[in-house]
Amino acid sequence: MAMRGEETGVLVCRGIPGLAAAAEGRGPPLWSRSRLCLRTGDPGGGGGGGGGFAALSVAEKGERRRRSECEPTPAQLLKHPLATVALVPRDAALFVAGAIAGAAAKTVTAPLDRIKLLMQTHGVRVGQQSAKKAIGFAEAITMIGKEEGMKGYWKGNLPQVIRIIPYSAVQLFAYEFYKKLFKGKDGELSVVGRLMAGACAGMTSTFVTYPLDVLRLRLAVEPGHRTMSQVALSMLKEEGLASFYKGLGPALIGIAPYIAVNFCMFDLIKKSLPEKYQKRTEASLVTALLSAGLATITCYPLDTVRRQMQMKGVPYRTVLDAFPGIIERDGVIGLYRGFLPNALKNLPNSSIRLTTYDTVKRLIAAGEKELERIKEENRLKQNGAAADI
Structure with a gap:
């Protein structure tokens, strides 16, 4: 007789439909269609011995126990910390x-970004009446230091x-997703597939976060020392919700080729390197610099158009208005205002991002291998112990 509070085994017999057919030889043997279930419970408890718990077959229970015994122990994880990386879901x-x-x-690159924004939007901010429609790199640095001090170089960095x-996070994560989506029937990703994956990833991340980008620009270029919430409320009250999406068209048009070229070139250059160099951090850094440089030169004019369209009171309504308008006021060079600080900012910026991401991917792969190795060791130990019994 079982004591109250103890777990007891309960044998459950289940009716088998079509038993007569099995007995006459017209169906599979009885043993293959039945299942012995072991349930545990407290027969003296409130619900009796048959409720409040799940039933597991002996085979399923044994499999779970074996898996559990193969899992790494805390001591093993402490000895091999790299394996703990594999315990975090890969996507996360x-x-x-x-x-x-x-x-x-x-x-790190916020001061260069602030200088670039001032150079890009100076002509619009001072108006057509001003004789000085452009400022240089050194002049922008001096102006920020004089008017706002050291913290002025990081103005607008919080919303950024x-x-x-x-x-x-969305951009890099989406790129991995779109690469899987655009793979061919043979499982390989073509150059066009890589470009499409990069373009879609760039547009996805831009659309999701665009209002914060507009808010960051306003904080960076408008005079005064207003907070992010003050600028946001002012925009909402004076210009409406649509003001947070001004310039979205050129932003999507500009980011699609930029990310497509940047990510695609990074993957292709890295893939073309000898295998012994592919896993080195220096190779990732140089590859990222080359791919970012090529993408920046190609797509910069669209970035200038986007920034000027984000400004309050700008005369341009569409990209087709903005291009001739900027060229008429500042010449073709106007499309490349702020290119130097942008290049100085973008190259290390993109390099840090892609190199860090590439390194983490390799770290995750190494952690997964280490975890499998520990599990295999535990499995062998378990099999050896079973053989000794």
């Missing part, structure tokens, strides 16, 4: 890696960091 690890890489890169965390 890649998402977090993209977010951290993006935030760090943007904060808030934006870049989801932006970078």
